[in-house]
Amino acid sequence: MLKRIGSVLIILFFVFAAIGIVMAADKGNARKGKYLFRKNCRTCHCEDGSAKPLSPIDKTQAQWDEVFKSIDKLSCTKEWAKLSEKDRNDMYAHLWGHAFDSPSPAKCK
Amino acid sequence: MPMKTKGTMSRRSFMKLSAAAAATTVGSSSRILYALVSEKQGTQPNQLRDQFSACDMCFNKCGLIARVEDGVVKKLDPNPKSLKSRGMLCARGNAGVRQLYDPDRLKYPLLRKGQRGEGRWQRLSWEQALDHAAEQMERIGQKYTRCGFLFMAGTDMQSTFVHHFAEVYGSYNVISHESNCLLSRNRAFLDTYGVVPTPDIIHSKHVIMPGANRFEALVTPDSIDLMTAMQNGCKLVVLDPRFTKTAALADEWFAIKPGTDMAFFLAVAQVLISENLYDQKFVAEKTSGFEELRTHVQPYTPEWAAGETEIPAKDIRRLARELAAAAPTAMVYPGRRSSDYKDSTQIRRSFAIVNALLGNWDQKGGLILPKKIKTGSISHDPPFYEDNPDDRVDAGRAQMMFDEEGSFKHTRDAVIEGKPYPIKGWLTYKTNPMQTGANRNKTIEMIHKLDFMVTVDIAMSDTAWMADLVLPAPSYLERQDPVSAFLASSACSGVLTRDPVVPALFESKPVFWIVKELAKRLDLAEYFDFTIEDFRKAQLKKLPEVAKALKNDGVYNLVGHSHGIHEGKPFKTRSKKIELYNSRYAENGINPLPVYRPPQAVPENHFRIVVGRNAYITQSASTNNTLLWELEHENCLWIHPVPAKRLGIQNEKLVEVQSAVGKGWLKARVTEDTRPDTVYMDTGFGVISEGLSKIFGKGACIADVLEDHADRISGNMAMHETFVTVSKI
Numbered sequence A: 001m002l003k004r005i006g007s008v009l010i011i012l013f014f015v016f017a018a019i020g021i022v023m024a025a026d027k028g029n030a031r032k033g034k035y036l037f038r039k040n041c042r043t044c045h046c047e048d049g050s051a052k053p054l055s056p057i058d059k060t061q062a063q064w065d066e067v068f069k070s071i072d073k074l075s076c077t078k079e080w081a082k083l084s085e086k087d088r089n090d091m092y093a094h095l096w097g098h099a100f101d102s103p104s105p106a107k108c109k
Numbered sequence B: 001m002p003m004k005t006k007g008t009m010s011r012r013s014f015m016k017l018s019a020a021a022a023a024t025t026v027g028s029s030s031r032i033l034y035a036l037v038s039e040k041q042g043t044q045p046n047q048l049r050d051q052f053s054a055c056d057m058c059f060n061k062c063g064l065i066a067r068v069e070d071g072v073v074k075k076l077d078p079n080p081k082s083l084k085s086r087g088m089l090c091a092r093g094n095a096g097v098r099q100l101y102d103p104d105r106l107k108y109p110l111l112r113k114g115q116r117g118e119g120r121w122q123r124l125s126w127e128q129a130l131d132h133a134a135e136q137m138e139r140i141g142q143k144y145t146r147c148g149f150l151f152m153a154g155t156d157m158q159s160t161f162v163h164h165f166a167e168v169y170g171s172y173n174v175i176s177h178e179s180n181c182l183l184s185r186n187r188a189f190l191d192t193y194g195v196v197p198t199p200d201i202i203h204s205k206h207v208i209m210p211g212a213n214r215f216e217a218l219v220t221p222d223s224i225d226l227m228t229a230m231q232n233g234c235k236l237v238v239l240d241p242r243f244t245k246t247a248a249l250a251d252e253w254f255a256i257k258p259g260t261d262m263a264f265f266l267a268v269a270q271v272l273i274s275e276n277l278y279d280q281k282f283v284a285e286k287t288s289g290f291e292e293l294r295t296h297v298q299p300y301t302p303e304w305a306a307g308e309t310e311i312p313a314k315d316i317r318r319l320a321r322e323l324a325a326a327a328p329t330a331m332v333y334p335g336r337r338s339s340d341y342k343d344s345t346q347i348r349r350s351f352a353i354v355n356a357l358l359g360n361w362d363q364k365g366g367l368i369l370p371k372k373i374k375t376g377s378i379s380h381d382p383p384f385y386e387d388n389p390d391d392r393v394d395a396g397r398a399q400m401m402f403d404e405e406g407s408f409k410h411t412r413d414a415v416i417e418g419k420p421y422p423i424k425g426w427l428t429y430k431t432n433p434m435q436t437g438a439n440r441n442k443t444i445e446m447i448h449k450l451d452f453m454v455t456v457d458i459a460m461s462d463t464a465w466m467a468d469l470v471l472p473a474p475s476y477l478e479r480q481d482p483v484s485a486f487l488a489s490s491a492c493s494g495v496l497t498r499d500p501v502v503p504a505l506f507e508s509k510p511v512f513w514i515v516k517e518l519a520k521r522l523d524l525a526e527y528f529d530f531t532i533e534d535f536r537k538a539q540l541k542k543l544p545e546v547a548k549a550l551k552n553d554g555v556y557n558l559v560g561h562s563h564g565i566h567e568g569k570p571f572k573t574r575s576k577k578i579e580l581y582n583s584r585y586a587e588n589g590i591n592p593l594p595v596y597r598p599p600q601a602v603p604e605n606h607f608r609i610v611v612g613r614n615a616y617i618t619q620s621a622s623t624n625n626t627l628l629w630e631l632e633h634e635n636c637l638w639i640h641p642v643p644a645k646r647l648g649i650q651n652e653k654l655v656e657v658q659s660a661v662g663k664g665w666l667k668a669r670v671t672e673d674t675r676p677d678t679v680y681m682d683t684g685f686g687v688i689s690e691g692l693s694k695i696f697g698k699g700a701c702i703a704d705v706l707e708d709h710a711d712r713i714s715g716n717m718a719m720h721e722t723f724v725t726v727s728k729i
Helices: A002-027 A030-040 A061-069 A077-081 A085-097 B011-023 B031-036 B096-100 B126-144 B159-169 B183-193 B222-231 B245-249 B261-274 B280-286 B290-297 B302-309 B313-326 B344-358 B408-417 B440-448 B462-466 B511-521 B532-539 B544-553 B583-587 B641-647
Strands: B048-054 B063-069 B072-078 B110-112 B121-123 B149-153 B174-176 B206-210 B235-239 B252-254 B330-332 B425-429 B452-457 B469-472 B484-488 B492-496 B555-558 B607-610 B636-639 B654-658 B663-670 B678-680 B723-728
Touching: A002 A085, A030 A085, A061 A085, B072 B096, B110 B126, B126 B149, B126 B425, B126 B452, B126 B469, B126 B511, B149 B159, B149 B408, B159 B174, B159 B425, B159 B511, B183 B344, B206 B261, B206 B313, B235 B245, B235 B313, B261 B290, B261 B302, B261 B313, B261 B344, B280 B344, B302 B313, B313 B330, B313 B344, B330 B344, B408 B440, B440 B462, B452 B462, B492 B544, B544 B555, B636 B641, B636 B654, B641 B663, B641 B723
Parallel strands: B149 B174, B149 B425, B206 B235, B206 B330, B235 B252, B425 B452, B452 B469, B607 B678, B636 B663
Antiparallel strands: B048 B063, B063 B072, B110 B121, B110 B469, B484 B492, B492 B555, B607 B723, B636 B678, B654 B663, B654 B723
């Protein structure tokens, strides 16, 4: 009986671990995303830039979800098309993770 | 301390000079101090000048005016234009001049020669020191990735450059002092209000102050405003196991059983709701989760809470009613240091929830959030290091850690374990975790895991004493800082800065210069292609009125933007309202409403040890100050007369205080100012550094005795979870 419980627990552990990995992968690497956001977006979205300054805290997590669902509607959609799926995911992880209503809102710099 | 002194003033002659200077500081001409002043400055006697600055004896940055005579800072006076400090300067602020002219100051770069902590040093030139540090940083970065180097900077106006350096060097592992201090409070209020509000004490008519000791652990303007508010009829109720100075001046003091504050405030919430004393309009419009809260607090009656807190039920009920009667000009004071229990965030959530029920948000005498003045910056795009791990070394060790703050406790554990990846280098700047981080032996163990540790500080702190390379920094009176924006409750939002009042003594160099030089050596110079003057210009580019005020008044104050400024705006939470019930907590397996867990019972023949402050000690940064030392030569252990008698302990006699992780010897202070189950001692004594000559060998180190527990949610150190035995020597 104890062995069976042990086996179930081990299986459950791997199932949850796998789910955890998938979820993490979905959200991307926020550290890389911060770099990519600065490199790709801040060139225009900055003080005296051609677009409004932009920071993760300018939107809620739900609003960032919407932005990433409809990138094709952004005026800079051509720029987005140059980015890989992974780079987009990484940027999403940064922006969503430090959004207006996130547990770690980005500090103004 | 066996230091070479060739080429500079010897320690002995410095001591002689300083002793003489101490006797002649005020009033008479202190000729002797000319020995510390460059020849250029000293050629024209009786030159008097005043210069604005901002104090750095603690984190408050109170405005001051340095009185300089013949190139020597003779006296520090408060700047009457500084609204934040209400034109005042405390004992520590006045003693700032002794930080400048401290014979124990670090004078030149030092390289460890013996074992770590042995105190054998070799003097280096700056070139040698910086080359060595850069080589170590390069080597560690190559071998262990850039995240293999840890950075820790204290609350300082130049710490921003340490953070910038860490970012361009490529490490995410940056921690501050805050996880040994206030992160639980920040977590709790952010997760309730979406921001961390500030208390508008001066306009309040009723303040319940749980745990905070605002008349000794000074916060400006709160400490001064609390006194003013009380003169204007504000009632102060203090809950504290110790009879502090704040308790002594309060209208009512309750020696609450430690660790039960949440029980008290859940019962207050229960009374406010069951008796319909809460602000119904505010709660309906501005909060979410009220029905869940109503159900949740039903069992938490004052009668139940009395058994937990040891405060009579009739008093809890009365205090709740009085609080409601004074609302919205009433508050539960949010506090500052909240590094006390494993449940600290949830304890502070209960404070935040009661404030919301009072409807005091954005109101005079309640919790406010004035608009901070937004300064500019120089923007750089730091490089990305592809071989770096995905996250911080302490990631995942607490339920909801602040990404940009981390946790000293969890980082230290990770370094000791070498998991999830090794950290082999550490740079500290003006922070002293050897004294402020619970369980000093663990900090020593962590340091022994490192290949290289460099400390930048003004004096040989215990942390510096353990380092491999020690670099001397100037005091705040000798350096140029960037501008710093601050919030000062309803007094003002403001901006301040510092310019050198006198040139830097010895070979001390500001940390900005140090990291810039390191960046050059690490091929990162392009990210530090500016001076502090350039940085300031960028900060003030769109704020010409600020630049003018800083020049004329030493401070910029923006008054009158404190109340009613958030009306109609959404809260920065998921629901866009104050979250009494936190849905994100629920999703993360955290209780969405604060659930009371009784503190662990104090075992027989043991005491709970608690942490606190007095008004003339800023932890370990000021105990060795020659002026402040006159007020306290060593710390002592507060113990109640009943257990003292049982243990045969006499006042002023030595005792041993021992926990599961460490012990210390110090004198007993037998006093009814603490509960029979609680003992207390000041921080900042029992040092291991022989470079702190006034206090070496004096008292005991509380960090040596405290066990290192953590707040489950924020990862903040939990310092009130330690039980000790006390025995006579």
